[in-house]
Amino acid sequence: MMVKKYEFLKHTGDLKFRAYSSSVKGMFENCALAISSVLSRGKKIKSLIKKEISVSGNDYESLLYSFIDELIYLFDAEGFIVSKAELEIEDGKLKGIVYGDDSTNYKDLDAIKAPTYAEMYVKNKGKKWECQVVLDV
Amino acid sequence: MKMKEKIVNLKKINDFTWEIPKENGMNVPGRIFASEALLEKIKNDFTFEQVKNVAKLPGIVGYSLAMSDAHQGYGMCVGGVAAFDIKKGIISPGAVGYDINCGVRLLSTNLTKKEFMLKRNVLMKEIYKSVPSGVGKKSEFKIEYKEISNIIKEGISWAISKGYGNEEDRLFCENEGKISGADYKKISQKALGRGMNQLGTLGAGNHFLEVQEVEEIYDESAAKLLGIEKGKVAIMIHSGSRGIGHQVASDYIKKMEDEYGYKHLPDRELAYAPIDSSLGKDYLSAMAGAANFGFTNRHIIMCKLRESFKKFFPKSELKLVYDIAHNIAKFEKHSVNGKKIEVLVHRKGATRSFGPESEEIPVKYRSIGTPIFIPGSMGTSSYVLVGTKKAQELSLGSTAHGAGRIMSRSEASKTISSKELKNELDKKDIVLESGSLSGAVDEAPKAYKDVEEVVRVSHELGIGKMVAKLKPLGVVKG
Helix, strand or coil, rough: CCCCEEEEECCCEEEEEEEEEHCCCCCCCCHHHHCCCCCCCCCCEEECCCEEEEEEEECCCCCCCHHHHHHHHHHHHEEEEEEEEEEHHHHHCCEEEEEEEHHHHCCCCCCEEEEEEEEEEEEEECCCCEEEEEEEE | CHHHCCCCCEEEEECCCCEEECCCCCCCCCEEECHHHHHHHCCCCCHHHHHHHHHHCCEEEEEEEEEEEEEECCEEEEHHHHHHHHCCEEEEEHHHCCCCCEEEEEEEEEEEHHHHHHHHHHHHHHHHHHHCCCCCCCCCCCCCHHHHHHHHHHHHHHHHHHHCCCHHHCCCCHHHHHCCCCCHCCHHHHHHHHHHCCCCCCCCCCCCEEEEEEEEEEHHHHHHHCCCCCCCCEEEEECHHHHHHHHHHHHHHHHHHHCCCCCCCCCCCCEEECCCHHHHHHHHHHHHHHHHHHHHHHHHHHHHHHHHHHHHHCCCEEEEEEEEEEEEEEEEEEEEEEEEEEEEEEEEEEECCCCCCCCCCCHHHCCCCCEEECCCCCCCCCCCCCCCCCCCCHHCCCCCCCCCECHHHHHHHHHCCCHHHHHHHHHHHCCEEECHHHHHHHHCHHHHHCHHHHHHCCCCCCHCCCEEEEEEEEEEEE
């Protein structure tokens, strides 16, 4: 059985999703997939461009907030749409590579205004990590 | 939902006012302005919980309010209004919203519906071409770094000095299109980077531009003063400060959390700083800058529209009726417990509604109150109202801002087909220009509350007075 990497939940005004993995870094990487699927409206994005990424935070929640914030910035200011991420997370720092493509190569994309802390959590459930994010769209 | 169980004693004050009594940590009670029908819909999400959370913030005075179009937001609900004592109170970016100075600009024209309809299709295509909308569409403006600092500081005066629009336009914009105290140095490079290529763009989501027919007039004298005439064409622009405002909000939420922590917050999204702290002042300065970018953005879009109309109607005149924000924090004087005090009012998805004689209303409109625009959802009518003194007594000088969502975007895209949307618009004879039909479906009329009911509540409660109804003829959506 395929393990669910992320899923979208019901939310009136905005978009809410949960991401899952056996590790924190895997969960963050799956968040990048969720963001990719929002921006692309479910289309497959090619991994033609590589970008180094580095953000920090006081806890996993603020790290997640900053990570998504960076992905939105890359999309909005640099026209880069993410396809996937390979990350390392240590001592409140996230470092790694995000893959993606020039957003002008795709039609019918979606925008995200910002990540939010609303209903956000990062939880360790035994062998599993789970997080929830509401995006302002 | 668990929130439903928590609300046990919603107190009915009158047909349109409901109170959440003070409890656990709330500094003031909550109040929701809604009809029973709208209340039923508001109950379905976390709006009440968010009204209560805002009531827990330090220095809040009066009530934590929600307008009739309220729905769950992040931190504060959309449709939320709260005022804070300027000495003991706080400023919270989450209670202003990510889209700082999201707002509405209305233009009147000298064209009749009949004239416009002759060229509707070609003109709508022209507008769609000249006003970039949707995701990733860049503005034709290549702004230099120096220019963006001037836009942030000067607002629409910058645009007028560059030959966009005229001095008269400035008079009919809230704050004359410039909130003072803005400083680009308080805005991050990241935020500036997001704004650089977005000036004069509509954006995506619920932002739109609509050509409308003035279908009905409810208040002849106010309509006349506003230059709104039955049968004539009007144009509504709904957009905001684009990426700049979004980034300012997230930057300062993080900064405030770093400075003051978050463990004490009822909701982490409600990070705040004292109004008179240096961080609080920095945010207010950055917010003013983003707001000025928002005013300028709508102003440039208006200028593009003037050009587009001139191509097909050389004698057309598009006059700015008014431009007003519905996501903003403002210093105002209000009576609280019988005493007039200075407060910082946060309006997130709510429109200022000041009655006649207020000095903050352009001289020409001072006898009628703040012009207020309440857009419907795509395909439904929009309304023009004017502010009232009663709103200043009851709702911190505020009223609703739009129809308000009832259906999530994902739910809308699952349950409404693009064909169904197209049929509905065809039936109503509305032309839609959109780069993304799936994006348009997210914003389909069915996903929103009934705007007529929202406006009726404002009118009957007296926190806004109906002036005119505008019916859509052509829509541009991102």
